[in-house]
Amino acid sequence: MRTSIATVCLSGTLEEKIHACAEAGFDGIEIFEQDLLVSPRSPEQIRMLADELGLSLDLYQPFRDFEGVTEDLLEANLYRAEAKFKLMNLLGIGTVLLCTNVATATIDDDELAAAQLQRLADLAARYSVRIAYEALAWGKYVNDFEHAWRIADLVDRPNFGTCLDSFHILSRNWDPSGIEKIPAEKIFFVQLADAPRMSMDVLSWSRHHRVFPGEGDFALAQFMGHLVRAGYNGPVSLEIFNDIFRQTDEKRTAVDAMRSLIWLEEQTHLHLQDTEGPGFSYPMELATLPKVDDPTGFNFTEVKAEHTGAVQELLYQLGFGYAGRHRTKPVQLWTQGQARVVINEQQARNLEPSIAALGFDVENPVVAASRAVQLKAQPVPRQSQADEEVLQAVSAPDSTEVFLCEASADGTAAWTREFTPESGAPEHAAGDPTAELITRVDHVNLSQPWQHYDEAVLFYESTLSLARQPSTEVPSPLGLVRSQVMRTEDRGIRLALNVAPMALEHPTAASSYPAHVAFACTDLIAVARRALARGLDFLPVPANYYADLQARFRLDEQLLDTLQRYNLLYDRDEDGEFLHFYTATVGNVFFEVVERRGGYDGYGAPNTPVRLAAQYERSRREQD
Known part of the structure; x- marks a missing residue:
């Protein structure tokens, strides 16, 4: 299983975060836009640093509020997007996360949204960029992953797919089994977050109370099981918004994050072994840990x-x-x-x-x-x-x-x-x-x-x-x-x-x-x-x-x-x-x-x- 983590999970500067992720053993990272904007290093220097430390740059995120808008606003959004695609080329990042529109959408029309997203995908193709379309749980018109996939299917461009985020799916109690109906080649990226069950609005819950796998109440091994059965074999990344994690030592938090993915990888293997039998085989290889009995x-x-x-x-x-x-x-x-x-x-x-x-x-x-x-x-x-x-x-x-x-x-x-x-x-x-x-x-x-x-x-x-x-x-x-x-x-x-x-x-x-x-x-x-x-x-x-x-x-x-x-x-x-x-x-x-x-x-x-x-x-x- 290929591991990744969003820089938003950690405290510190972008450079400190990159070093912490490398020391913890991650394969790659997502660059959160705000971390880059406040960094004194150029995009080329960030790319070089990641290369030196053996980290791939897997995703640039987030790009917000694009589709379901008037033509005038669409032109402005395309201009904004092209600037980001040029920046991504400097960073050497091939995939951008596009969140479903929350703030500026005024037209609830899937056909129109797909047509506008086609124009975005065609522009991205000129820069060899892929677009991973993610349904935010509080999206204005699109807020569930199956709806986002239907729109992505309508876009019908090879560089346009979907991003699946466990928090946005499980926080709304959507049935994750629908993941298995999405073609594996169209799942461009996967983000994971656990969370304690809470009675509050989903936006506040997401922004302050996400935790690493194993530290909350979500059934993430079962979620991962659906991804594996779908044939997904890309990065499995952590995207955790948590007030405490952003205040603590970045190296320690990165180790905790890596531990959570190692543990989840084993739990996913055990879950599939129970449901599929010991001889299951899928593109994603899942490592296991030494098996030990419970302490007595x-x-x-x-x-x-x-x-x-x-x-x-x-x-x-x-x-x-x-x-x-x-x-x-x-x-x-x-x-x-x-x-x-x-x-x-x-x-x-x-x-x-x-x-x-x-x-x-x-x-x-x-x-x-x-x-x-x-x-x-x-x-x-x-x-x-x-x-x-x-x-x-x-x-x-x-x-x-x-x-x-x-x-x-x-x-x-x-x-x-x-x-x-x-x-x-x-x-x-x-x-x-x-x-x-x-x-x-x-x-x-x-x-x-x-x-x-x-x-x-x-x-x-x-x-x-x-x-x-x-x-x-x-x-x-x-x-x-x-x-x-x-x-x-x-x-x-x-x-x-x-x-x-x-x-x-x-x-x-x-x-x-x-x-x-x-x-x-x-x-x-x-x-x-x-x-x-x-x-x-x-x-x-x-x-x-x-x-x-x-x-x-x-x-x-x-x-x-x-x-x-x-x-x-x-x-x-x-x-x-x-x-x-x-x-x-x-x-x-x-x-x-x-x-x-x-x-x-x-x-x-x-x-x-x-x-x-x-x-x-x-x-x-x-x-x-």
């Missing part, structure tokens, strides 16, 4: 900090036992059941406690790492001694290190042999092996920078096959927090990605949205009693919460009293019950303990505003 569980979580005493105390209070110190590194291991927490002090000068790494159990770590690297993930360099486990790791968009660990049938991890108890163990080192109430990691919640949230969703979806669940928004004292849960089908991995409000200049913002690890247990009340006896500082829950809880659920008075005494939270649905509590925050991390009863599958979402408000209040007091 969390192997470990890692907290990094310069001073780790507070984290050690929290783990001790929750019943974790000290399993030893690494024999060559300033790293500790704490365990309870199948839950492992690594405390890392290396290269942590001035670093407050924070989640630095997550380990995932996978069937074949080397293959899983190879897949991640092919999806543009950056490998994490790691020094190992000759007798130490070689662990595969890549960096997530928020810089969390993702370790791909070999799953073992008995739940052990080979790397733990590198940790040995020592005489200089921490003060709170003794666990309670007779009462391992915590069994495993239930879920991890990571706070994401607002500008890289969509990138993070695609990263975990493509590299680890975590499926997106419907996103939710919960109120906090500083605004709405958007939460996106990613998980495996069997719920062995549950990863929540949270985007905090853009209030980073607020003095309490950083400490009000820390990340956390949630541990599953068999008896939450017993864990709370033990933790209280060991001095745990629970996150306080206001009395108003318990009054409302009783009004909603009519709990047994003894249970309600117990919940309030230990600052425990409660939720219930038709499938079961959920009990949980939070520790105080240390640096940028805190812990949660949860007990799922019956088939409860959620995360206590109604309780999240209580937690956010309590964390904000505590942080505010500490600032005073």
Whole structure:
């Protein structure tokens, strides 16, 4: 599959965008007219730069508001078009994108439109230019791709065809199967965009909320399937209008864009394999990635900090036992059941406690790492001694290190042999092996920078096959927090990605949205009693919460009293019950303990505003 991207997707100057696209591995680019107009480089210099970097210039766009006009306006439009065709010859671009008329059309007549477009095509032919006619979803008279194709068919010129844009088709819920009725040689260009489903006018939706494939809700693999079956074999290009992408580093955005096309190429192949059978054959060749099974569980979580005493105390209070110190590194291991927490002090000068790494159990770590690297993930360099486990790791968009660990049938991890108890163990080192109430990691919640949230969703979806669940928004004292849960089908991995409000200049913002690890247990009340006896500082829950809880659920008075005494939270649905509590925050991390009863599958979402408000209040007091 030949890849391309419109320069409008990226921030920076045209030159910076071209370099970023080349470094990300694209085959070609579309030149967005505004990017060229503000560039100090001549068209010839832009063409030379692209040649030097191995990029083809696939499309010049957009040319707007041509057809369905009066004769006087048509003459002016032809004059304008000829100037663009001359410019395209200087750039070495052979195809121009012509959008259906939005602003100046006054005559709703397909025959007239086709006749006027014939004159444009004949003029373009003198400059060896092809015209790709695209139906804008908000076009005045032509706003669907099949209507645009009927007009293109009436034009009947070899250099006049159509451009298909997934956003304009899928945003209006047009049936994309009609693509297969268009002759492949008349599909001159294809542009892709994903988007979240939203209730708003389509123009605003298009101009501000497009995202890369895999980051929205459109069925793009099925869309691509229709293109492949139609016989299309030209560039597959990204055209993304997104306010955030235009503000972030162009190199990083280009990598995210390329990852989305690599992922979509694989998804299209799998879709066609399901619908056509394994022996399907079409002109467009679709590459695949190394196949890996879903991760089966969390192997470990890692907290990094310069001073780790507070984290050690929290783990001790929750019943974790000290399993030893690494024999060559300033790293500790704490365990309870199948839950492992690594405390890392290396290269942590001035670093407050924070989640630095997550380990995932996978069937074949080397293959899983190879897949991640092919999806543009950056490998994490790691020094190992000759007798130490070689662990595969890549960096997530928020810089969390993702370790791909070999799953073992008995739940052990080979790397733990590198940790040995020592005489200089921490003060709170003794666990309670007779009462391992915590069994495993239930879920991890990571706070994401607002500008890289969509990138993070695609990263975990493509590299680890975590499926997106419907996103939710919960109120906090500083605004709405958007939460996106990613998980495996069997719920062995549950990863929540949270985007905090853009209030980073607020003095309490950083400490009000820390990340956390949630541990599953068999008896939450017993864990709370033990933790209280060991001095745990629970996150306080206001009395108003318990009054409302009783009004909603009519709990047994003894249970309600117990919940309030230990600052425990409660939720219930038709499938079961959920009990949980939070520790105080240390640096940028805190812990949660949860007990799922019956088939409860959620995360206590109604309780999240209580937690956010309590964390904000505590942080505010500490600032005073």
